[in-house]
Amino acid sequence: MPEAFLQIEDLGINLSGNSIINQMNFTIKKNTLTTFLGPSGSGKTTVLRAIAGLNTQVAGAIRLDGEEIHALPANQRNIGMVFQSYALFPNMTIFDNVAYGLRVQKKPAAEIEQAVMEMLETVSLAKKKDAYPDQLSGGQKQRVAIARAMVLQPKLLLLDEPLSALDAKIRVKLREQIRKYQQKLGITMLFVTHDQAEAMAISDDIIVMNDGQVQQQGSPMDIYANPANLFMAQFIGNHNLLTGAELRQLGFQSARGTAVDDTAHYIIRPELFCPTASTTEKSCPITGKITSRAVLGDRIQYRFKSVAGLKLKVELLNQEEPLPMDRDVTLYVQERTIQKVGATNA
Amino acid sequence: MRTRLKVFFPLSILVVLVLLLPILIMVIASFQSTDGSFSLANYQQVITNHYYLKAIRNSLGISVVASAVSLVIAVIGAWALTRLSQKTKNILITLFNMSASFAGVPLAFSLIILFGNAGVWKAMTAAMHLKDSLEIYSLTGTTLAFTFFEIPLGIMFLFPVFEELNPEWREISAVLGAKPLFFFKKVILPVILPNMIEVFTLLFANAMGTYETIYALTGNSIVTIPILIGTLIDGGLTANIPLACTFATLFALVMTLIVWVGNRVTRSKREAA
Amino acid sequence: MTPKTSRRVAQAIITFLFIYLATPIVVTIIYSFSTTWVKSIVPSGLTLKWYGQLVTNPEFTTALVRSLGLGLLTTVIAMICFLPVVFYANVYSPSVKSHLRFITVLPFTIPGIILVTGLIQLYANLPIPKILILVLAISLLSLPMTYQALDNAFIGRDFRAMFEQALVLGDKPFTAFVKIIIPNIRAGILVAMLLTFTSAFGEYVLTNLLLGGNFETLKIYMFRLMQSNGQASSVLTTIYFLFLALISLILIIIMQRYSAPHKSPKEVPDH
Numbered sequence: 018m019p020e021a022f023l024q025i026e027d028l029g030i031n032l033s034g035n036s037i038i039n040q041m042n043f044t045i046k047k048n049t050l051t052t053f054l055g056p057s058g059s060g061k062t063t064v065l066r067a068i069a070g071l072n073t074q075v076a077g078a079i080r081l082d083g084e085e086i087h088a089l090p091a092n093q094r095n096i097g098m099v100f101q102s103y104a105l106f107p108n109m110t111i112f113d114n115v116a117y118g119l120r121v122q123k124k125p126a127a128e129i130e131q132a133v134m135e136m137l138e139t140v141s142l143a144k145k146k147d148a149y150p151d152q153l154s155g156g157q158k159q160r161v162a163i164a165r166a167m168v169l170q171p172k173l174l175l176l177d178e179p180l181s182a183l184d185a186k187i188r189v190k191l192r193e194q195i196r197k198y199q200q201k202l203g204i205t206m207l208f209v210t211h212d213q214a215e216a217m218a219i220s221d222d223i224i225v226m227n228d229g230q231v232q233q234q235g236s237p238m239d240i241y242a243n244p245a246n247l248f249m250a251q252f253i254g255n256h257n258l259l260t261g262a263e264l265r266q267l268g269f270q271s272a273r274g275t276a277v278d279d280t281a282h283y284i285i286r287p288e289l290f291c292p293t294a295s296t297t298e299k300s301c302p303i304t305g306k307i308t309s310r311a312v313l314g315d316r317i318q319y320r321f322k323s324v325a326g327l328k329l330k331v332e333l334l335n336q337e338e339p340l341p342m343d344r345d346v347t348l349y350v351q352e353r354t355i356q357k358v359g360a361t362n363a
Numbered sequence: 364m365r366t367r368l369k370v371f372f373p374l375s376i377l378v379v380l381v382l383l384l385p386i387l388i389m390v391i392a393s394f395q396s397t398d399g400s401f402s403l404a405n406y407q408q409v410i411t412n413h414y415y416l417k418a419i420r421n422s423l424g425i426s427v428v429a430s431a432v433s434l435v436i437a438v439i440g441a442w443a444l445t446r447l448s449q450k451t452k453n454i455l456i457t458l459f460n461m462s463a464s465f466a467g468v469p470l471a472f473s474l475i476i477l478f479g480n481a482g483v484w485k486a487m488t489a490a491m492h493l494k495d496s497l498e499i500y501s502l503t504g505t506t507l508a509f510t511f512f513e514i515p516l517g518i519m520f521l522f523p524v525f526e527e528l529n530p531e532w533r534e535i536s537a538v539l540g541a542k543p544l545f546f547f548k549k550v551i552l553p554v555i556l557p558n559m560i561e562v563f564t565l566l567f568a569n570a571m572g573t574y575e576t577i578y579a580l581t582g583n584s585i586v587t588i589p590i591l592i593g594t595l596i597d598g599g600l601t602a603n604i605p606l607a608c609t610f611a612t613l614f615a616l617v618m619t620l621i622v623w624v625g626n627r628v629t630r631s632k633r634e635a636a
Numbered sequence: 637m638t639p640k641t642s643r644r645v646a647q648a649i650i651t652f653l654f655i656y657l658a659t660p661i662v663v664t665i666i667y668s669f670s671t672t673w674v675k676s677i678v679p680s681g682l683t684l685k686w687y688g689q690l691v692t693n694p695e696f697t698t699a700l701v702r703s704l705g706l707g708l709l710t711t712v713i714a715m716i717c718f719l720p721v722v723f724y725a726n727v728y729s730p731s732v733k734s735h736l737r738f739i740t741v742l743p744f745t746i747p748g749i750i751l752v753t754g755l756i757q758l759y760a761n762l763p764i765p766k767i768l769i770l771v772l773a774i775s776l777l778s779l780p781m782t783y784q785a786l787d788n789a790f791i792g793r794d795f796r797a798m799f800e801q802a803l804v805l806g807d808k809p810f811t812a813f814v815k816i817i818i819p820n821i822r823a824g825i826l827v828a829m830l831l832t833f834t835s836a837f838g839e840y841v842l843t844n845l846l847l848g849g850n851f852e853t854l855k856i857y858m859f860r861l862m863q864s865n866g867q868a869s870s871v872l873t874t875i876y877f878l879f880l881a882l883i884s885l886i887l888i889i890i891m892q893r894y895s896a897p898h899k900s901p902k903e904v905p906d907h
Contacts, residue, residue: 069804100801102797370721443649469873615745618746622744
């Protein structure tokens with residue numbers, strides 16, 4: 018892969034005697050935003066710290082822009098990092114915080130002044146340059162932390178759950194801003210999160226991790242629609258996950274033109290149910306009862322129980338009369354939308 | 364790894380030079396007779412000599428009574444402290460800390476001024492024709508003296524425990540319909556009790572190891588283990604350092620055991636919770 | 637009990653305790669100002685002459701200088717031994733802390749009188765200056781205080797992230813420690829130094845037994861005066877008490893001023 022900018026090869030990490038990461042491989046392309054997604058305790062932060070050089074006791078290779086960096090100490094890697102706790106220096110003003118790295122490089126004062134102010138403009142905090150971190154809100158603090166990392170124009174910027182400590186509203190706003198900075202300044206970012214929606218919203222590429230292993234890497238669309246294995250199918254929590262036998266019970270004999278395999282797993286995405294049969298595509302009717310209903314605004318979420326007793330999640334656009342709860346209803350699912358777990362997408 | 368070595372180097376040197384080596388030598392010396400040969404004679408003396416047994420009895424008596432009384436008062440004091448405003452708490456904690464550092468010679472002297480033969484207390488009781496039974500140079504007086512540093516010490520140990528007792532617990536318990544006594548028995552006691560045991564062991568150990576206050580107050584007339592060790596080290600003709608080492612070894616052993624047990628009690632309870 | 641009555645009760649208890657603990661000190665202070673006060677309820681008169689006598693006595697000055705020197709040396713040694721270790725434990729390896737816990741109970745399991753026995757046995761006949769051993773031993777016994785105060789300084793902020801951030805920004809570990817860690821724990825360092833200094837300044841057991849009374853510090857001088865001259869001794873006790881009170885006052889001021897930012901200040905709301 019010629020465009021691999023960061024390349025992780027056979028990475029192995031032991032922490033206090035336990036093997037946390039074993040033989041991990043992945044690559045990141047230049048000028049993209051890649052998220053590292055996984056449940057807490059899956060080893061995301063451990064890998065990030067190894068890339069940053071905060072843990073150099075690792076096996077395998079870490080290549081950044083063609084250079085092997087795995088033995089370099091953190092202060093020689095030209096990698097930026099943003100911590101969940103912001104890690105601003107409370108004894109310094111916002112300006113001094115952002116200037117810190119440039120001062121370590123002994124850049125001339127005028128150059129520092131210009132670069133820092135430019136960066137503070139970018140994150141809209143120029144007015145706060147003389148404030149101290151404790152006088153800022155959480156969202157502002159994190160913007161300072163991002164500016165402090167970006168001003169050094171690092172080859173790679175690592176963000177370790179940067180939004181987890183913030184309120185939901187600020188989180189959404191700031192993640193859009195991070196994406197904007199990334200595109201404007203052309204920085205390669207690796208963003209760790211456990212929040213699936215966050216990952217989906219801002220990434221070019223998502224790497225899903227669990228148990229110290231990469232489970233799947235792909236675009237948000239790919240990760241959502243085409244889970245590579247059972248863990249992925251369960252992790253993308255909203256899907257109806259069925260065994261082949263259950264699928265057959267619902268009346269499907271084939272999925273995407275191939276016969277249903279009793280031992281395989283399949284997903285039916287809840288938003289792909291239709292109240293009416295398609296005229297052009299092969300659809301299968303499923304009859305049952307609605308057991309509960311929740312209006313989410315633009316959509317309505319139903320719990321549906323088929324005649325044979327299978328429970329399914331169904332989401333329909335909130336545009337017609339809601340489905341009745343007192344009598345049997347029939348929903349249709351197009352046979353081509355049923356995805357076999359782990360099948361390579363043709 | 365090199366950083367780790369550098370970081371721990373000064374502390375390790377200190378611990379080796381003035382803790383590990385001396386204690387090791389002390390233990391070895393406790394098994395030596397005055398001519399340097401191996402013997403258990405020192406240990407035999409400790410448990411047979413009446414004078415030494417009396418020192419042990421005195422130490423135990425003073426320490427048990429002083430730390431038990433102090434613990435009870437400290438519990439009440441620590442509770443009372445949690446009821447006060449944050450600012451007052453900070454100030455009082457510092458003052459209690461200070462009154463604990465006042466222990467020793469200054470405390471002994473102050474108590475002599477107050478309760479001694481020429482002191483105010485005697486004058487007051489005489490003026491009011493009361494019978495004065497408080498003799499500051501006695502066992503009772505020594506025990507009283509100990510409370511002056513054991514109480515503040517106990518409060519400082521117990522205060523964080525009481526601070527952690529969440530007032531919301533009481534509310535939740537009340538909402539669930541529990542009576543105050545039930546709350547006390549099922550919630551407060553299981554949390555406080557192990558801590559009280561731990562603090563008692565610390566107060567007890569502290570009292571057992573107290574030399575300065577007793578020495579300044581009574582000279583060598585009330586014999587406790589530390590006073591005995593002091594005279595064995597310092598006593599001119601009667602000096603017997605190997606015997607002092609024996610007492611010190613036994614002391615360190617027993618105290619380590621007691622403090623360790625006290626520590627275990629709180630920790631096992633904490634882990635169970 | 638309603639909250640209000642329980643507060644009253646609490647105040648009463650604290651007041652009573654306070655009176656109990658303070659009475660001997662107050663009496664000593666009055667005694668130091670009285671012409672004579674023997675077997676009477678109130679002193680016969682007030683005077684400052686005992687203060688004049690003590691303060692001009694060269695023995696007092698020598699003892700004071702010795703105690704100050706002991707306190708300073710001990711503070712420096714305790715800081716050198718513990719500052720790096722506490723930093724390391726908090727930033728690199730929190731598991732180290734459980735191993736350091738033994739230090740906090742050290743004065744209870746090995747009090748001064750026990751430690752001095754071992755020290756005499758080991759060093760009595762070695763050609764090492766006893767004063768050096770004394771300073772080291774006092775440092776060891778004041779470590780729990782130093783450790784606790786320093787460790788508290790690391791509560792409330794993510795020093796690990798701050799330190800690592802400085803490294804990632806290209807700084808060397810030592811300069812990062814000086815520029816980032818030290819300024820942000822300076823209140824804790826100050827508290828630790830004051831507490832260590834106080835405990836060394838008032839040390840008695842080790843000094844007296846290890847050096848056999850040849851090295852007269854303030855406490856030993858106080859003890860000697862106590863045997864011979866009650867008035868002078870009460871003056872010295874009062875001065876010692878004032879010294880402790882001064883240290884406490886400084887500690888209280890530091891706590892009032894610096895404790896606020898450490899306990900995460902009122903979070904500024906996002907908008």
